[in-house]
Amino acid sequence: MTVLVFLDSAFPDGRIADATQPQLRVTDTGITRGDGIFETMLAVGGTPRKLQAHLARLATSAEALELDVPASEVWERAISTALKQADDDGELVVKLVATRGEEGAGATAWVLVSPLPEGLRGQRLSVLLLDRGYDSTVAQRAPWLLMGAKTLSYAVNMAAVRYARSQGANDVIFTSSDGKVLEGPTSTVLIARVIDGAKHLITPQLESGILPGTSQGALFTAAREAGWELGYGPLVPGDLFSSDGVWLISSVRLLAEVESIDRKPVKVTPELTAELGALVESVS
Amino acid sequence: MTVLVFLDSAFPDGRIADATQPQLRVTDTGITRGDGIFETMLAVGGTPRKLQAHLARLATSAEALELDVPASEVWERAISTALKQADDDGELVVKLVATRGEEGAGATAWVLVSPLPEGLRGQRLSVLLLDRGYDSTVAQRAPWLLMGAKTLSYAVNMAAVRYARSQGANDVIFTSSDGKVLEGPTSTVLIARVIDGAKHLITPQLESGILPGTSQGALFTAAREAGWELGYGPLVPGDLFSSDGVWLISSVRLLAEVESIDRKPVKVTPELTAELGALVESVS
Numbered sequence: 198m199t200v201l202v203f204l205d206s207a208f209p210d211g212r213i214a215d216a217t218q219p220q221l222r223v224t225d226t227g228i229t230r231g232d233g234i235f236e237t238m239l240a241v242g243g244t245p246r247k248l249q250a251h252l253a254r255l256a257t258s259a260e261a262l263e264l265d266v267p268a269s270e271v272w273e274r275a276i277s278t279a280l281k282q283a284d285d286d287g288e289l290v291v292k293l294v295a296t297r298g299e300e301g302a303g304a305t306a307w308v309l310v311s312p313l314p315e316g317l318r319g320q321r322l323s324v325l326l327l328d329r330g331y332d333s334t335v336a337q338r339a340p341w342l343l344m345g346a347k348t349l350s351y352a353v354n355m356a357a358v359r360y361a362r363s364q365g366a367n368d369v370i371f372t373s374s375d376g377k378v379l380e381g382p383t384s385t386v387l388i389a390r391v392i393d394g395a396k397h398l399i400t401p402q403l404e405s406g407i408l409p410g411t412s413q414g415a416l417f418t419a420a421r422e423a424g425w426e427l428g429y430g431p432l433v434p435g436d437l438f439s440s441d442g443v444w445l446i447s448s449v450r451l452l453a454e455v456e457s458i459d460r461k462p463v464k465v466t467p468e469l470t471a472e473l474g475a476l477v478e479s480v481s
Numbered sequence: 482m483t484v485l486v487f488l489d490s491a492f493p494d495g496r497i498a499d500a501t502q503p504q505l506r507v508t509d510t511g512i513t514r515g516d517g518i519f520e521t522m523l524a525v526g527g528t529p530r531k532l533q534a535h536l537a538r539l540a541t542s543a544e545a546l547e548l549d550v551p552a553s554e555v556w557e558r559a560i561s562t563a564l565k566q567a568d569d570d571g572e573l574v575v576k577l578v579a580t581r582g583e584e585g586a587g588a589t590a591w592v593l594v595s596p597l598p599e600g601l602r603g604q605r606l607s608v609l610l611l612d613r614g615y616d617s618t619v620a621q622r623a624p625w626l627l628m629g630a631k632t633l634s635y636a637v638n639m640a641a642v643r644y645a646r647s648q649g650a651n652d653v654i655f656t657s658s659d660g661k662v663l664e665g666p667t668s669t670v671l672i673a674r675v676i677d678g679a680k681h682l683i684t685p686q687l688e689s690g691i692l693p694g695t696s697q698g699a700l701f702t703a704a705r706e707a708g709w710e711l712g713y714g715p716l717v718p719g720d721l722f723s724s725d726g727v728w729l730i731s732s733v734r735l736l737a738e739v740e741s742i743d744r745k746p747v748k749v750t751p752e753l754t755a756e757l758g759a760l761v762e763s764v765s
Contacts, residue, residue: 199508201507216506216507216508217506218503218506219502219503219504219505219506220503220505220506220507221503221504221505221506221507221509221512222500222501222502222503222504222505223485223500223504223505223578223591223593224483224500224593225505225512226639227512228505228509228511228512228517228578228580228633229519229576229578229633229635230633230635230636230638230639231515231632231633231634231635231636232635232636232639233512233636235513261640262636262640263640263643292513294507294512294513296512307507309507309508327623327625328619328622328623328626329626330614330615330616330619330623330626331614331615331658332614332658335612335614335658338612339611339612339614340640340644341611341637341640341641341643341644342612342613342614342637342640343636343637343640348515348634348636349512349513349514349515349634349636350515350632350633350634350635350636350637351513351514351515351516351634352514352515352516352517352546352627352632352633352634353625353626353627353634354514355510355514355516356545356546356547356624356625356626356627357625359547359625360624360625374615374616374619374658
């Protein structure tokens with residue numbers, strides 16, 4: 198069951214609407230310009246996972262776009278309304294969207310709760326390394342590029358995945374024009390290294406202009422408590438091939454093991470995947 | 482008066498709808514992913530200008546996104562329906578949009594005819610040069626970046642204009658990370674040079690990953706017939722400052738004279754602006 202709740206100042210807990218019916222005008226700048234932001238999270242047993250991390254990132258995205266969005270507590274009430282309405286004890290996808298709305302009007306904002314797509318979990322990924330076109334230092338000197346903001350302008354992310362599929366792969370790891378490992382189109386890159394029995398979990402550094410991963414952040418906290426050493430890039434493609442495991446992590450698909458990159462196998466360590474997978478599951 | 486016409490296989494001439502009412506679902510990938518394409522053109526006296534050039538570019542954009550859009554003649558009939566319905570002998574803005582639609586369903590496509598915004602014409606522009614982040618060779622090696630396709634993912638273009646305004650400017654010329662002049666967020670760059678009495682009109686070369694400008698193309702044809710020499714970059718910022726005039730050209734705002742770049746004046750030659758402006762007006 199899909200539930201749609203608009204954030205609407207006339208409805209403190211949100212306004213329930215019918216997701217199967219048209220709800221947006223064609224003049225909304227979310228559609229005409231991809232001018233808006235979003236978050237996608239998982240709800241389990243009626244409770245959203247990592248809610249505060251998602252709301253914090255939404256606020257950061259809004260700031261990057263100078264977008265005036267409702268306060269966190271307004272989102273929380275609308276999410277609560279939507280999850281109550283969905284009344285499902287299993288796993289649900291919770292999407293938050295805010296657009297700049299009509300020219301000159303305020304933001305259009307909603308929560309959409311929908312069933313978990315099938316076949317998403319437990320995939321082994323064959324990925325292509327694709328050039329994202331940007332060098333890894335551009336984010337800091339060019340704020341107008343909105344690096345690190347989760348915008349609705351995802352056409353390139355979608356095109357990269359289509360390109361990968363056309364080449365027989367099923368996901369992408371973007372690299373910078375100066376050869377650094379960045380992120381997946383909808384995920385964060387993780388690698389593990391076991392050195393003298395010590396387990397190291399490493400992700401590309403945020404300064405390279407990638408999106409701060411809420412799942413990566415939560416996993417890092419859990420992994421540190423479980424005795425892992427944590428590390429932040431820069432990573433280069435060679436680091437992926439010399440690791441003891443490579444994963445893409447995201448809020449709905451969770452941890453997905455990479456088995457090949459550019460058609461070359463990478464090391465797969467089932468015990469590490471199992472251990473990290475359990476840590477991810479434990480994050481609430 | 483704003484007129485909305487959806488391309489709908491059940492309505493050969495298009496289906497008229499109410500643009501003031503919601504018409505799109507929140508699950509359309511045009512909104513969730515900015516996954517779609519558009520064109521904006523001017524209609525004068527009920528006739529769209531440069532219609533075939535816009536339809537050709539729409540087809541090129543669709544190909545880049547692997548988007549299955551209606552054939553040109555279907556667009557033409559819908560445009561005709563919308564302009565008849567608008568019944569306005571003045572200038573109108575005609576926007577064509579096609580999104581990937583709902584996941585797994587076909588494209589959502591429409592024509593929107595609306596009044597010309599006020600105050601658009603005759604502006605003198607103060608522009609900022611802003612780094613687009615890409616080098617000028619990336620388009621050829623990375624088709625997944627969709628350079629040269631006019632997608633709905635325009636959040637960066639809008640952010641760049643907001644940034645320029647926050648700095649007291651009113652438009653932007655993007656540069657590549659290797660220092661080439663690219664394009665405006667919604668326009669093509671032109672410069673003129675008068676050398677020994679011969680007038681040269683120059684625009685950045687398409688291979689740098691910019692959008693092929695329909696207005697620039699039409700103006701070039703008209704200018705050649707009027708005796709101008711034509712040239713294609715690469716251009717660097719120094720070329721803008723050493724020229725006899727710099728303009729941004731687009732389909733609705735038409736020719737707009739640049740009077741300063743990064744707060745430094747550039748040469749303004751009123752006779753050239755008048756001559757080029759008349760050529761632009763003559764293009765049908």
